[in-house]
Amino acid sequence: MPAPDIILQAQGLTKEFLGFIAVKNVNLAVKRGSIHALIGPNGAGKTTVFNLLTKFLTPSSGTIRFDGVDVTNEQPAVVARRGLVRSFQISATFPHLTVLENIRVALQRRAGLATQFWRSDKILRQLDERARELISDFNLDAYTDTPAVDLSYGRKRALEIATTLALEPTMLLLDEPMAGMGHEDIDRVVGLIRKAAVGRTILMVEHNLSVVSNLCDTITVLQRGEIIAEGDYATVSQDPRVREAYMGLEEA
Amino acid sequence: MTATTVSAGPAGVRTNSETWGRFSAAGLVVLLLVAPLGIYPVFLMKLMCFALFAAAFNLLIGYVGLLSFGHAAFFGTGAYVSAHAAKVWHLDPLLCVVLGAVAGGFLGVLVGYLAIKRKGIYFSMITLALSQMVFFIALQAPFTGGEDGIQGVPRGMLFGVLDLNKPMAMYGFVLVLFLFGMFALWRIVNSPFGQILKAIREHEPRAISLGYDVQRYKLIAFTISAALAGMAGGAKSLVFQLASLTDITWQMSGEVVLITLLGGIGTMLGPVVGALIVVTLENYLAAMDFPVTVLIGAIFVACVLLFRRGVVGEIEHALRKRA
Numbered sequence: 001m002p003a004p005d006i007i008l009q010a011q012g013l014t015k016e017f018l019g020f021i022a023v024k025n026v027n028l029a030v031k032r033g034s035i036h037a038l039i040g041p042n043g044a045g046k047t048t049v050f051n052l053l054t055k056f057l058t059p060s061s062g063t064i065r066f067d068g069v070d071v072t073n074e075q076p077a078v079v080a081r082r083g084l085v086r087s088f089q090i091s092a093t094f095p096h097l098t099v100l101e102n103i104r105v106a107l108q109r110r111a112g113l114a115t116q117f118w119r120s121d122k123i124l125r126q127l128d129e130r131a132r133e134l135i136s137d138f139n140l141d142a143y144t145d146t147p148a149v150d151l152s153y154g155r156k157r158a159l160e161i162a163t164t165l166a167l168e169p170t171m172l173l174l175d176e177p178m179a180g181m182g183h184e185d186i187d188r189v190v191g192l193i194r195k196a197a198v199g200r201t202i203l204m205v206e207h208n209l210s211v212v213s214n215l216c217d218t219i220t221v222l223q224r225g226e227i228i229a230e231g232d233y234a235t236v237s238q239d240p241r242v243r244e245a246y247m248g249l250e251e252a
Numbered sequence: 253m254t255a256t257t258v259s260a261g262p263a264g265v266r267t268n269s270e271t272w273g274r275f276s277a278a279g280l281v282v283l284l285l286v287a288p289l290g291i292y293p294v295f296l297m298k299l300m301c302f303a304l305f306a307a308a309f310n311l312l313i314g315y316v317g318l319l320s321f322g323h324a325a326f327f328g329t330g331a332y333v334s335a336h337a338a339k340v341w342h343l344d345p346l347l348c349v350v351l352g353a354v355a356g357g358f359l360g361v362l363v364g365y366l367a368i369k370r371k372g373i374y375f376s377m378i379t380l381a382l383s384q385m386v387f388f389i390a391l392q393a394p395f396t397g398g399e400d401g402i403q404g405v406p407r408g409m410l411f412g413v414l415d416l417n418k419p420m421a422m423y424g425f426v427l428v429l430f431l432f433g434m435f436a437l438w439r440i441v442n443s444p445f446g447q448i449l450k451a452i453r454e455h456e457p458r459a460i461s462l463g464y465d466v467q468r469y470k471l472i473a474f475t476i477s478a479a480l481a482g483m484a485g486g487a488k489s490l491v492f493q494l495a496s497l498t499d500i501t502w503q504m505s506g507e508v509v510l511i512t513l514l515g516g517i518g519t520m521l522g523p524v525v526g527a528l529i530v531v532t533l534e535n536y537l538a539a540m541d542f543p544v545t546v547l548i549g550a551i552f553v554a555c556v557l558l559f560r561r562g563v564v565g566e567i568e569h570a571l572r573k574r575a
Contacts, residue, residue, distance in 0.1 A: 056457070080463035092461070094454035097447075105451045106462050108444055114464070117445035117472070124444055167462060 007032040007171055007201050008053065008084070013062035015048055022048045024225040026062070030171075030218075035193070035202045037212040040222035041245055046205045047089070049222065050175050053203070054086040055079045067170060081109075083170035089179055091156035095149035099140055099159055102148055103131040106166035131166070138162040138192065154185045161192050172196060174204040178211050190215055209237065209246065221245070272571065276521055277438075284427055293423045294491065299531045300430040301488040306511040306523030307437050308480035313509075314518030315441055316473050317453035321376040322363065322383025323481050323508050326356040328390060328500025330482030335402040335495035336395055345408045345416055349429060349486040356482015357475050359386065364474030368467055383505060390500050401496030405489055422491065429487050433480050438520055440476060449473055510548065514555050516562030525563050 006029045013026040023045045030036045040046050051057040053064060055076040063072045066084050080086075094102050107127045108114045116123075135144055138158040143151060148159060157177065164172060177193060178186050193202065193215065206212050212219060213233045221229040221242050229239040236242055287296055305327050312318040330352035337348040367378040390396045397403070407416035416422045440446050452459045452466050459466050489495040498504065507530065515526025530548065537544045559566045 054461070056460075075465075077460050077463050077465050080461055085463075086461050088458065088461070092455055092458040094451045094458065096454055097450060101447065105447060105459075108448065109463055113444040114448050115445050115469075115472070117440045117443045117476070119443055120439070121442050121444055121447055124447065163462070 005032050006030065007067055008203065009065045010049075010053065011063050011065075013049065013052055013064070014060050015045075015052055015057060016060045022225050023052065023059075026222070026225075026227055028220060028227070030201060030203050032201055033199075034217040035197050035204070035215060036218045036220070037216040038203065038205045038220050038222060039207065039209055039212060042207070043224075044222040045225040046207075046222055047175065048225075050086070050173060050205050054084065054173055056086075080167070080169075083167075084173065085164050085167050085169035085171070086173040087160055087164055087175055087177065089175045091153065091160050093148035093151075093156055093159050093163070096147055098145050098147055099135060099151070100128065100131055100144050102159055103134055103163050103166050104128070106163045107131060110167070134162045134166055137165075137195070154181065154188055157181075157185075157189055158192055161196055165196055169200065171201040171203070174202065176205055176207060178206065178208065186211060209233075209242075213237075273520065280521070280524065281431065284430075288420065288423050293419045295531070295535055297423060297426045297491045298488070298535075299527055300426050301484050301491060302508075302511060302531055303524040303527035304430050304433045304487070305481050305484035306508050306515070306527055307434060307520075308477045308484060309508045310512045310517065310519075310523045311437055311440065311473060311477045311480075313512060314522075315446060315449045315453060316470060318368070318470065318474070319376045319509070320367070320379045320474075320477070321502075321505050321509070322379035322381075322386075323478075324500050324502065324504035325363065325383035325386040326360055326478040326481035327485035327488075327504060327508075328495070328497075329359050329386065330356040330485030331489040331495035331499045332390060332396050332402065332485075333482070334486030335405040335489040338408055338490065339402060339405050340395075342406075342408070344412070345410050345425065345490055348408075348490065349483055352486025352489070353479045353483035356485065357479030359482075360475040360478020361471070364471050364478065368470040368474060380502060380505070383500075384502065387497070387500050387502070390497060396495075399497065401494055401498075402489070403494055405493040405495065407490050407493065416490070426487055426491060429483065433483060434520075434524075436476075436480065440473075441520070445469070445472070510552055512562075514551065514562055516565030516568070519562070519564040519568060522562050522564040529563070 008030040010026060010028040013023055014021065015023040026049060038046055038049060048057065052059050055071065055074060059072065063070060065071065066079065066082060069082065071079050071082065094105060097105065104124055104127045107130060108124065111127055113124060135141055138161065140155060140158060143155065148156060151159060177189050181189065196202065217232065219231065219233060219236045220227055221236055223245045228241045228245065229236050309320065309323045312320050333355040334348040334352035337343045337351045338345065363379060363382045366382065367375050370378055391398060407422060409415055410425055414421050416425055448464060448469055452469055456466055485499060511526035511530050512523050514529055515524065516522030533548060534544055537547065555562065561569055
């Protein structure tokens with residue numbers, strides 16, 4: 001049984017694709033209220049672990065417990081409804097819906113306004129107040145009625161996180177939130193993540209060790225599908241195997 | 253096939269397009285009210301049946317992003333069931349059409365349940381395969397009349413009082429059915445449910461990650477689409493007093509794809525305009541030696557090469573750009 005302060009626990013997680021073992025016997029425990037990073041060089045299996053945890057992939061073996069419940073065999077939408085919500089590596093917005101509509105889609109389900117096909121969508125205006133709060137929180141006020149497709153990359157990220165927070169999730173899983181960003185944008189997203197982390201648990205997959213250095217409480221390093229180190233930044237960055245993994249990458 | 257033609261523009265633009273939408277809907281109603289004064293009513297009724305059929309199909313391709321290649325199964329089933337109810341059971345014409353819609357919807361649940369488990373081309377192939385099964389059932393089953401179809405279907409007396417053998421009465425009946433169907437679709441697209449459908453079309457994994465059971469939403473949309481296609485088929489069988497194998501062939505499934513593509517995927521009026529073009533061509537070229545299919549094929553190619561958004565889609569796009 002997981003300790004009560006462990007919100008997400010994976011045990012013996014293994015994923016095999018036609019004989020190729022992408023993830024091998026991964027044991028991961030995320031503490032409630034922490035910001036936890038899963039890092040590793042390209043092809044280390046980070047995204048596979050991520051997809052296993054959010055149920056977008058089914059593990060070959062192993063178990064996943066979220067908030068005391070075994071979710072190993074649940075559908076992704078069910079896990080999401082339990083409060084474990086993921087983001088995507090490529091900004092996942094609904095491109096031809098406006099910023100306001102994007103956030104409302106996230107609000108609709110909990111408000112019980114998702115399956116009524118006989119009512120006017122004007123009824124959704126009752127969600128606007130909450131949606132606008134979230135839009136303000138992420139400084140998107142000027143873009144409320146802009147289709148998401150027309151936003152800059154950084155603002156799409158902000159919209160995505162705002163949409164995710166609209167679900168009021170217990171835990172967020174962020175898939176490479178800094179992917180493809182410049183330095184200014186990275187600082188901005190770090191700020192967004194700190195904002196989102198208040199009262200929540202976050203597990204983020206990241207490629208770059210330095211990005212997570214001052215953001216995350218715990219860092220787990222994955223290489224070739226296996227965990228090679230875990231701890232805070234100081235511990236992990238001194239680990240010879242981690243240094244080798246990253247140096248090896250830099251030489252390549 | 254991706255369908256991203258429809259899009260809600262910024263608020264200001266949307267208000268414009270909303271006004272424009274109301275204006276064109278009112279225009280369409282007025283047009284349909286005066287049209288039978290100058291145009292052969294049976295032609296107009298055929299047009300409305302096909303427009304409704306295409307609009308029902310468009311709910312899936314335009315607003316959920318699902319390309320069904322077996323919609324003739326629902327149209328044809330609706331036609332057979334309505335024809336049978338009218339000819340054998342002597343039911344009220346409205347009830348016949350309702351039964352056609354129910355039959356289409358029921359078949360839609362079955363086909364949809366199997367097909368939505370797959371995506372993209374696999375989805376289309378499953379709908380095609382299942383609709384071919386329905387075709388062979390229609391060919392073999394005793395009540396469909398095989399190659400002959402069900403002929404001489406009586407139009408009957410609506411509510412026991414209105415004789416639908418009078419062309420104008422029949423025209424009014426079909427017009428009401430058509431407007432009801434179009435209104436239902438408009439309501440669905442602009443409803444809380446429609447908003448989730450659009451979200452699924454735009455980014456399905458994201459909709460799942462927000463906790464939506466997308467299969468359920470797709471199945472509901474599929475069923476509604478099939479039911480309205482069945483209603484269109486039922487109305488068609490009363491108009492022509494005939495339900496035949498033509499209604500249920502894969503060519504008919506292809507025709508509805510063409511009509512929708514030509515008019516504009518994901519637009520409310522696109523299927524109507526598409527039906528107008530295709531039905532007109534078929535009707536006026538039917539008497540000539542020139543093969544209609546060649547011309548329609550050429551138009552299809554031109555549409556794909558030159559105006560991919562379809563007639564209405566291109567107009568809307570131009571209006572939005574100007575705004």
